Amino acid sequence: MKVVRTIAELREALRPGHPARACESQDHLGQNPDTASRIGMVPTMGALHEGHLSLLQRARAENDLVILSIFVNPTQFSEASDLDAYPRQEAQDAALAESAGVDVIFAPSAAEMYPAGFATTVSVSGAITETLEGAGRGSSHFDGVATVVAKLLLAALPHRAYFGQKDAQQLRVVQRMVADLGIPTEIVSCATSRDADGLARSSRNVRLSETDRQRALVIPRALAAVSAAAASGETEVVALRTLAEGILAEGSVDPEYLAFVNPESFAPATTVSGTVLCAIAARVGEVRLIDNELLNPPSLPISKEN
Numbered sequence: 479m480k481v482v483r484t485i486a487e488l489r490e491a492l493r494p495g496h497p498a499r500a501c502e503s504q505d506h507l508g509q510n511p512d513t514a515s516r517i518g519m520v521p522t523m524g525a526l527h528e529g530h531l532s533l534l535q536r537a538r539a540e541n542d543l544v545i546l547s548i549f550v551n552p553t554q555f556s557e558a559s560d561l562d563a564y565p566r567q568e569a570q571d572a573a574l575a576e577s578a579g580v581d582v583i584f585a586p587s588a589a590e591m592y593p594a595g596f597a598t599t600v601s602v603s604g605a606i607t608e609t610l611e612g613a614g615r616g617s618s619h620f621d622g623v624a625t626v627v628a629k630l631l632l633a634a635l636p637h638r639a640y641f642g643q644k645d646a647q648q649l650r651v652v653q654r655m656v657a658d659l660g661i662p663t664e665i666v667s668c669a670t671s672r673d674a675d676g677l678a679r680s681s682r683n684v685r686l687s688e689t690d691r692q693r694a695l696v697i698p699r700a701l702a703a704v705s706a707a708a709a710s711g712e713t714e715v716v717a718l719r720t721l722a723e724g725i726l727a728e729g730s731v732d733p734e735y736l737a738f739v740n741p742e743s744f745a746p747a748t749t750v751s752g753t754v755l756c757a758i759a760a761r762v763g764e765v766r767l768i769d770n771e772l773l774n775p776p777s778l779p780i781s782k783e784n
């Protein structure tokens with residue numbers, strides 16, 4: 479496994495014939511290895527956990543070469559305290575990445591990603607960036623995400639990039655941005671990985687006290703109850719909201735938002751007749767957590783592309 483810190487080094491490592499590509503099958507499918515090899519990328523902010531590993535496993539299974547990017551992107555944080563407190567553990571991440579079969583870690587500095595004079599912002603407009611996380615974390619949050627993901631994808635030009643459904647709105651913003659800019663990368667949506675008790679895995683979970691972690695369990699419980707009620711035929715958003723609010727109150731968790739939205743446009747859903755995304759953000763102690771569930775999911779997986 480190679481660790482590179484600049485875009486130039488990353489491109490060098492991706493060049494056919496480079497030792498980082500020695501792992502690739504030489505003639506699978508009987509094709510020229512240079513054209514047959516597939517590159518999968520998993521963009522992260524590090525502090526790797528089982529959720530990230532599930533993305534890496536999928537990338538490993540579906541590609542010849544796997545790139546993990548680790549960059550705590552300052553431009554997507556609206557609170558300095560959140561950025562400062564974000565866990566950073568590169569040595570541990572490198573060991574986990576190696577055991578997950580990562581070929582290349584791209585871990586740039588902020589100066590590499592945003593050199594002096596940097597003046598370009600990729601901005602996705604509409605409800606998908608203005609609502610929920612866009613409202614809660616400030617309008618620049620998704621500009622920061624879209625800009626850095628565009629830079630990461632353009633640096634590596636992977637065939638596929640893997641994103642978690644836990645950050646459903648981010649996934650949608652990335653899908654929109656890639657489609658609009660014509661970036662030739664398939665965006666792969668990966669199911670939310672959960673601890674045995676249901677809590678969605680998140681780098682921020684390490685900051686929860688044991689008591690707060692127990693309180694946070696009302697979030698997946700509320701989502702599971704809403705999902706079950708919708709599956710049983712409840713279509714009224716008001717009734718589903720009341721159900722979820724009651725369960726959240728049991729953990730004294732006051733949601734920043736509890737939203738029912740169209741999973742494509744993120745426009746508010748007035749009724750749960752088809753597939754609707756129920757999304758929750760809540761502060762538990764000092765930590766802001768998000769989670770979501772697709773209600774009445776389609777029987778076939780949602781298309782990975784637009």
Ligand SMILES: Nc1ncnc2c1ncn2[C@@H]1O[C@H](COP(=O)(O)OP(=O)(O)OP(=O)(O)O)[C@@H](O)[C@H]1O
Pocket residue numbers: 521522523524529530532533640641642643644645668669670671672678679680681682683
């Ligand atoms: N529990 C999870 N299941 C599936 N994917 C996940 C999970 N947690 C994170 N991911 C995905 O991993 C990628 C990197 O996420 P990131 O590094 O921000 O970790 P994180 O755990 O989401 O951190 P935090 O929630 O504290 O921001 C994103 O695509 C994210 O959706």
Ligand SMILES: CC(C)(CO)[C@@H](O)C(=O)[O-]
Pocket residue numbers: 521522523524549551554623626627645648
């Ligand atoms: C996609 C991402 C790596 C962009 O900084 C980040 O938002 C994340 O880790 O989810």
Ligand code: BAL
Pocket residue numbers: 554645648
């Ligand atoms: N996990 C999504 C990125 C963020 O929290 O900033």
